[in-house]
Amino acid sequence: MRVREIMSTHVQQIRSDASVSEAADTMRNFDVGILPVLEGNKVVGILTDRDIVIRAVAAGLDPEETTVRDVMTSDVLGCSFDDDVETVAQIMEDNQVRRLVVLNDQQLVVGIVSLGDLAVKSRDERLSYEVLEKVCEPSHVSW
Numbered sequence: 001m002r003v004r005e006i007m008s009t010h011v012q013q014i015r016s017d018a019s020v021s022e023a024a025d026t027m028r029n030f031d032v033g034i035l036p037v038l039e040g041n042k043v044v045g046i047l048t049d050r051d052i053v054i055r056a057v058a059a060g061l062d063p064e065e066t067t068v069r070d071v072m073t074s075d076v077l078g079c080s081f082d083d084d085v086e087t088v089a090q091i092m093e094d095n096q097v098r099r100l101v102v103l104n105d106q107q108l109v110v111g112i113v114s115l116g117d118l119a120v121k122s123r124d125e126r127l128s129y130e131v132l133e134k135v136c137e138p139s140h141v142s143w
Helices: 021-029 047-057 085-095 115-121 124-137
Strands: 034-039 042-048 078-080 099-103 109-116
Touching: 021 034, 021 047, 034 109, 042 047, 042 099, 078 085, 085 099, 085 115, 109 115
Parallel strands: 078 099
Antiparallel strands: 034 042, 099 109
């Protein structure tokens, strides 16, 4: 099974120079927790609701003045829409992430694939269980 068969295709995106407030509004309006961040057509980062909370709100930054670029995650993990679902599962496991940006041959965003997509749409219970187990495994212990 290929990623294009299970990915979510209605992906909201945001410019890197947009305000954090604008990004939060977009997330609320479209009921999403992740936005690929673009400069032109190029993906330069990912912004999650967690990024907003930890890097902006908890740091006391003004959401109207702070740009998405200031708080985004710049290490973008992605995959191709032609990748096999097993390959995507391995990327998620290795990096302990729940979502990946899906790119086409021109490196344009065409979707998002999530752990939920693997669980619900792939029909491979073993695969989704294994990914969930690895993604949720603590990467370090701090007491």
